[in-house]
Amino acid sequence: MSSILQAFASLSAAGALLVSGALETAAPQNSDTSMLLLVNREWRISENYLPEVRVSDVPGQVRRLRREAAAALEAMFAAARKEAHVTLVSVSGYRDYGKQERIYGSKLKSVHGDEEAADEYVARPGTSEHQTGLTMDIGQSSGKDTLESGFGGTRGGRWCRENAWRFGFILRYDEGWEDITGYSFEPWHFRYVGVEHAARIHENEMPLEEYLKIIRTGILLDLVSARE
Numbered sequence: 001m002s003s004i005l006q007a008f009a010s011l012s013a014a015g016a017l018l019v020s021g022a023l024e025t026a027a028p029q030n031s032d033t034s035m036l037l038l039v040n041r042e043w044r045i046s047e048n049y050l051p052e053v054r055v056s057d058v059p060g061q062v063r064r065l066r067r068e069a070a071a072a073l074e075a076m077f078a079a080a081r082k083e084a085h086v087t088l089v090s091v092s093g094y095r096d097y098g099k100q101e102r103i104y105g106s107k108l109k110s111v112h113g114d115e116e117a118a119d120e121y122v123a124r125p126g127t128s129e130h131q132t133g134l135t136m137d138i139g140q141s142s143g144k145d146t147l148e149s150g151f152g153g154t155r156g157g158r159w160c161r162e163n164a165w166r167f168g169f170i171l172r173y174d175e176g177w178e179d180i181t182g183y184s185f186e187p188w189h190f191r192y193v194g195v196e197h198a199a200r201i202h203e204n205e206m207p208l209e210e211y212l213k214i215i216r217t218g219i220l221l222d223l224v225s226a227r228e
């Protein structure tokens with residue numbers, strides 16, 4: 001951190017402003033095309049974000065994902081079959097803003113308009129990572145522990161935790177990360193970020209939010225050193 005501060009200190013105020021503007025532009029969590037696009041309860045996705053998705057060729061339902069993620073999911077499920085003799089299924093992939101709006105709306109109705117209660121169960125439109133087209137809720141063909149914390153202890157769940165990174169997916173909401181991610185432990189929810197990032201995130205056992213801080217620091221240092 002001190003090296004960033006030193007670098008900043010060496011810049012004029014106007015220069016620092018330029019760098020911070022460039023950083024915002026370069027920030028991968030804001031980019032629709034980046035695999036590091038961030039969506040959580042604070043970083044909302046636009047209603048107009050409509051990724052190009054396709055149906056993944058895997059068993060299950062709601063199988064649509066962005067192209068890169070769909071291909072990776074197919075490879076991952078094939079490997080799980082071969083290595084762990086388990087048939088993984090897609091439970092829920094891409095949802096658009098309108099769909100999330102309807103889901104939240106009906107939950108809100110069922111709790112008589114109590115927003116706090118609704119928020120506990122359903123993400124508000126714009127705050128669900130499923131809207132990126134890069135996220136898949138994974139289950140097993142046996143249907144055992146579908147969308148339950150017990151999935152993490154099943155053969156399929158364990159295999160996913162250990163191996164998803166090889167295909168570019170990360171376990172997005174691990175135990176103990178609630179304060180950072182804003183979501184409870186979800187051993188079934190996997191997010192595509194590409195193999196390079198997934199390998200680093202898996203190795204460091206950190207939430208995407210923390211990893212993005214490191215990435216931003218790297219971009220900042222590059223910007224600063226380019227000006228020197």
Ligand SMILES: [Zn+2]
Pocket residue numbers: 130135136137188189190
């Ligand atoms: Zn999910």
